[in-house]
Amino acid sequence: MTMTTRLDELPGRRCSIAGALDVVGDRWALLVVREVSLGAHRFSDILRGTGAPRERLTARLHALVDAGVLERRQYSANPPRSDYHLTRAGLDLLPVLQALMQWGDRHVADTPPVELHHHGHRITASWVCDVCGERMGRGVERHVRHEHDALPR
């Protein structure tokens, strides 16, 4: 996979959030990832599921392949046809979608159109620290590693 973004080249605070948003900071990018994760692999299905304008979608798919979030796989040699699959990096975006879904359920949707369930109960999920098992709250400290993470002048 190739990630061409370098944090130093982005404006503002040097930050991995900005780096992530340089790749997926566009509604269509994340809706593409949603569609592919739901099993829509072909262009026409992704087009229908996202509702993106066709040209924007074409550009986004190329960019996501270049960024290593999606990979193209040929499913027919003659005529040549490819579809799109999530890479490891693409799968790793699912928590971002989950966080957005939970926020949209709470603050945008009158009635959440989709509920996530497992083991028969409805899921509401929290970010929990892998080390100590505590829920992420405001007690988190930022440790700045590089001096040039400081704000630009």
Add this chain to the structure above:
Amino acid sequence: MTMTTRLDELPGRRCSIAGALDVVGDRWALLVVREVSLGAHRFSDILRGTGAPRERLTARLHALVDAGVLERRQYSANPPRSDYHLTRAGLDLLPVLQALMQWGDRHVADTPPVELHHHGHRITASWVCDVCGERMGRGVERHVRHEHDALPR
């Protein structure tokens, strides 16, 4: 707070992720939320921290106030001056930023510029179900509540 988005009015699949992205599906919107969460409340500080073009930032701040993510508070009456604070809905976006940061740390940054710590250890976090405490994985089932969540034709 006023959320003017209605899921029915958005293209594509009826979905809270699309609803959330209608509000914050823009890199500047989420970088504004990051900056305010880090204590940058005034326009000039948010401008510097995000590196956003000035007019884009002005438009974004208005939209985020209208959407109920930020609120303006007057801190000086004469001359009249206001700054920006996160509402409850704005604070609820922090898990989205955390998920993006973790993805950026893993897939974009050579060296993560900031580490999150608590209780002396570095945090890597997972989404964990509030009910059963299991880590969110691929076993999650989607329960579609409305027929019109079905894909548009």
